[in-house]
Amino acid sequence: MSATTASAVPRAGSPGRRALQRFLKHRLAVLGLAVVLLFVLAAVLAPLIAPYDPIATSWSRIRRPPSELYWFGTDENGRDVFSRVIWGARASLMAGALSVTAALLLGVPFGLLAGLAGGWVDTIISRITDAMLSVPFLILAIALAAFLGPALENAMLAIAISASPIFVRLARGMAMEAKTTEWVEAARSLGNPPWRIALLHVLPNIVPPLLVQATLSIAEAIIAEASLSFLGLGQQPPNPSWGSMLNAAQRFLTQAPWMAIYPGLAIFLVVLAFNLLGDGLRDALDPRARGR
Amino acid sequence: MSGTTLEVLDLTVTFATERGPLRVLDGISFGLPTGRTVALVGESGCGKSVASLAVMGLLPPSAAVTGTIGLEGREIAELPPEERRKLRGAELAMIFQEPMTSLNPAFTAGDQVAEALRLHQGLDRGTAMRAAVAMLEAVRIPEAARRARQYPHQLSGGMRQRVMIAMALACRPRVLIADEPTTALDVTVQAQILSLLDELRGGTGTAVLLITHDLGIVADHADEVVVMYAGRVAERGPVARVLSTPQHPYTVGLLGAAPRLDGPRGTRLATVEGTVPDLADPPEGCRFKTRCPFRIAICDTKPPLYDVGAGHRAACHRAPLEQILEAA
Numbered sequence: 001m002s003a004t005t006a007s008a009v010p011r012a013g014s015p016g017r018r019a020l021q022r023f024l025k026h027r028l029a030v031l032g033l034a035v036v037l038l039f040v041l042a043a044v045l046a047p048l049i050a051p052y053d054p055i056a057t058s059w060s061r062i063r064r065p066p067s068e069l070y071w072f073g074t075d076e077n078g079r080d081v082f083s084r085v086i087w088g089a090r091a092s093l094m095a096g097a098l099s100v101t102a103a104l105l106l107g108v109p110f111g112l113l114a115g116l117a118g119g120w121v122d123t124i125i126s127r128i129t130d131a132m133l134s135v136p137f138l139i140l141a142i143a144l145a146a147f148l149g150p151a152l153e154n155a156m157l158a159i160a161i162s163a164s165p166i167f168v169r170l171a172r173g174m175a176m177e178a179k180t181t182e183w184v185e186a187a188r189s190l191g192n193p194p195w196r197i198a199l200l201h202v203l204p205n206i207v208p209p210l211l212v213q214a215t216l217s218i219a220e221a222i223i224a225e226a227s228l229s230f231l232g233l234g235q236q237p238p239n240p241s242w243g244s245m246l247n248a249a250q251r252f253l254t255q256a257p258w259m260a261i262y263p264g265l266a267i268f269l270v271v272l273a274f275n276l277l278g279d280g281l282r283d284a285l286d287p288r289a290r291g292r
Numbered sequence: 293m294s295g296t297t298l299e300v301l302d303l304t305v306t307f308a309t310e311r312g313p314l315r316v317l318d319g320i321s322f323g324l325p326t327g328r329t330v331a332l333v334g335e336s337g338c339g340k341s342v343a344s345l346a347v348m349g350l351l352p353p354s355a356a357v358t359g360t361i362g363l364e365g366r367e368i369a370e371l372p373p374e375e376r377r378k379l380r381g382a383e384l385a386m387i388f389q390e391p392m393t394s395l396n397p398a399f400t401a402g403d404q405v406a407e408a409l410r411l412h413q414g415l416d417r418g419t420a421m422r423a424a425v426a427m428l429e430a431v432r433i434p435e436a437a438r439r440a441r442q443y444p445h446q447l448s449g450g451m452r453q454r455v456m457i458a459m460a461l462a463c464r465p466r467v468l469i470a471d472e473p474t475t476a477l478d479v480t481v482q483a484q485i486l487s488l489l490d491e492l493r494g495g496t497g498t499a500v501l502l503i504t505h506d507l508g509i510v511a512d513h514a515d516e517v518v519v520m521y522a523g524r525v526a527e528r529g530p531v532a533r534v535l536s537t538p539q540h541p542y543t544v545g546l547l548g549a550a551p552r553l554d555g556p557r558g559t560r561l562a563t564v565e566g567t568v569p570d571l572a573d574p575p576e577g578c579r580f581k582t583r584c585p586f587r588i589a590i591c592d593t594k595p596p597l598y599d600v601g602a603g604h605r606a607a608c609h610r611a612p613l614e615q616i617l618e619a620a
Contacts, residue, residue, distance in 0.1 A: 014443060015398065182394035188350055189388075190408045190459065191381035204398040 019208070022284040029280015035273035039266075043089040050083035054240045063256040073258035076248060077238075081259060084240035085266050091241040092270065095156050095225035095234070096218040102160035103221075104167055104214055111171025112198045116179055125168065132165040141224050145233040152225075152241075155234035159224045163217050170213055174206035208285035215278035219271045226267050242267050296362075297499035298324040298347070298467050303359035303369075305342050305351065311572050316342050318523045318574075319359065321597075324467060324499035329490070331502045331510040331531070333546070334520035337568060340503045343520075344469045347501070348386055349376035364466060382412040385460035389472040391452035395444040401428065401455045402440025408462040427458040431488060450481035454488070461492055468493070469501045474509070486513050507550045511535055516603075519543050522569050522579040525597065529604030539598075539606035539613055541584045578609070586610050 023029060042049060051071075058078035066073045072081035114125040132140065144158035175198070178184055187201045228234035229243025237244060242263040249259035305317040317339045324330050332340050345351050347361055349368075361369040363383060368376065388394040395404060405424035409415045415423065421440070428436035431454040444452055453473060460468055470489065474482035490513060493500050502514055510517050510531060518528040519540065527540035538544045548562035566583035569575055575582055577592040584591065590609045597605040600612050610616060 182388050182390050183396040185350070186386075186388055186394045186456070186459070187396065189348055189380055189386040191377050191379070191411055192407075193377060196411075201396055205396070 019284045023280055026280040026283055028276045029283070032273040032276025032278075032280060035269060036277055039089050039093060039270050039273070042086050043093045046086045046090055050080075050086045052080035052083040054079060054083045054087040055238045057238075063252060063259070065256075066258050072262040073256065075245070075256070075259050076252060081245075081262050084245060085242070085262050088240040088242045088245060088263060089266065089270075091152060091229070091235045091239070092222050092225055092267070095152065095159065096222040096274075099156040099159040099221045099225075100163060100214050100217045102156070103163035103217065104210065106160065107164035107167025108171045108203075108210065110164075111168040111173075112175050112202060114168065115172040115175025116194065116198055116202065118176075122172070126172065129165040129168045129172075132162070133169070137162050137220065138224055138227060141228065142231065142233065145228050150233045150236060152229075152235045152239075155225055155228040158228070158233075159221045162224070163221060166213065166217065167210065170209060171206060174209060175202050178202045178205055208281075212278055212282040212285060215274055215281055219274035219278070222267065222271055222274070295326050296323045297326045297364055298501075299360075299362035300343075300347065301360045301362070303343065303346060303357070303361065305339075305346050306356045306358075308354050308356070309572075313356075314572050315574075316355075316523055316571060317346065320518075320520065320523075320525045322518045322525065322528055324501055325515070326499055327493060327497040328515040329493065329500040329502050329513055331504055331514035331517045332520060333503075333505055333507065333510060333517060334526075335505065335568065337571075338520045339523045340520055341471060344386065344471055344501060344503055347467070347469065348380060348384055349373070350380075350386075378412075381408050381460075381465070382463045383466045384469070385463070385465040385467070386469040386471065387453070387456045387460045387473050389475050391449050391456055391476060394456055395452055397444055400441050400443055401447060405440070405455065405458045405462055408459055412463045424458070424462070427462050428455065430492070431455070431458045431461075432484075433458075449477055450485065453477060453481075453485055457485070457488065457492070461496070461498070464496050465498060467501065468498050469503070471503045472505070473502075475504075475506075482509075489513070507535070507546065519546070522574065523571060524579060525607060526580065527604075527606040527608075528597075529600075529606075530602065533602060533604045537604075537612075537614070539600045539604065539611040540580070540608045541586050541610075541613070542580050543606075544613065544617070545583075578607070580608075586613070586616055 056079065061070070061074050061078045063076055064070050064074040070080050070082065072085060074080055075084070110125050114122040141158045141162040144161055145155050148154035148158060184197060184201060187197055192201065225234055226243035226246070229241040230247045232247070235241030235244055245263040246260055249256070249263070252259055300323070301321050302319045303317055303321070304315065304319050307314045307316055320343060322330065332343065334340055342351070346357050351357060357369060359369065360367055363379070368379060402421055402424045405427050406420035409420040409423050410417070425436050425440050428440055433439050433451060433454050439447070439451070447455065474485050477485065486509060489500060492498070504510060514531050516529065517531050517534050519526045519534070519542065521542045526542045527534060527538065534543065535547065538547055542564065545562070545564035549564060551561060564583055569579055569582060578584070578595050581587045581591040588610065595607045595609045597607050598611050599605055
């Protein structure tokens, strides 16, 4: 999930090791990580954990309140809400992780290019970025998703495009800062070609802030996916998604509040967890920002 | 071991600025004899660093460079950028003033030394790393194998500068430009680093261009010296001659401003009166005339580099200065 855990065992004294130590001291962030991992586990193991088929309807158990048999109750078509919340984690986490990965792949190269090349290249990329950032994130995602057509893949693409300008701007700013450092000058004096400077010298140094932003962006992307699904632009019925479950639940808020409470709680928890994780990563990876 | 490794002729650098073209270097010429150290001295803003960046080919595209830069008889100023890039690190190398910030914080010392070798000699990771450790040993880093695995923040300033030198010399370049390599270091470490450079230069025949404003360093470590003033060469020649019998009033002023242990106690250090001219609007003729105590009418025309004997040249109409100095 994060670079600190991805790079196996960081070498003693390496930036990764020191960041890991700082991260582990941050209790709320560790809690956030635990909740995130819990949801990831639920999503991956959904077929094993979910007690019922999330799609199979049954007229004999419509809108049952939570019980020992149906922990989170059942919905208007007799489907088990607990099973649907578990399976819905797949759609939400996938939408979050995949769309943010795509946004990184889209935004970071343009940001590096703009920051390092400067001149008219920078002007063009920056103005497009500004234009995209001037439209609220969710509005842009809804507009793109409506244009692409209702499907989970299209929703993810729409979210990825809407989330990318923040990475362009972040990478550009960091690259401009790095460009003036003596170590970039030293890398140039060793005969590094521009692409090596960008990818091998500048990029590794700007990973920490990108990682923090990516974590926070996943939280936003999950909300966006839920919103698009709520509006019918994301996950299509009968496949479970927290957003579409909320949409179905609003008609039965008084009769069957559990239909809304559990998917809502899931969204709340996972978004909170990603935010806590992001804050913790920021404190761990950027010592300058600590003690706020 | 004789001959000239680097020959710079009539190098002019002009920056396009909002106020119009700014000629930062105005036709400077100097040579780097093989295996020798030439010091480039002058105050901040005189063009020392621009000259070194021009030789490296590291000036931004907004800088217009004219003149010739000959590397072992090969003209390199006009080479396409890609060819210039291949020279950097392989034939021309540079070390910087600030060892604290000139290493990439995200990589180990060994990785950074190995990079030059992988880049120019196509070595694989393992071979390059072993060569890097050998290089770190060559720059006298104790426990080189262990240090190679450490990150810049774990190394002291002197250690980092040694790593920089190892990076720069890894491919045995013909020319090493050292831009104030010891300004940021303790005096004791300073001496060690400079002796190390002298020693490595002797071993590889690398010509060193040492940029500094410390005349003590010039006296101890350079063979020749080029004194620059406001984008021009004021005076150049063998160190012993230039420092003992300076032939340009600016050099005389600089020497007067250098603290000495053998001078009488309690004397104030001399200063060069006035300020450096604005390069956007330089004075006609000699650029030092506004601050020169020996100024005469002819100083309104640009002085050539007069030959004052034994490879010693001075851009002063009044050179040789001995009679004037004695009279003063």
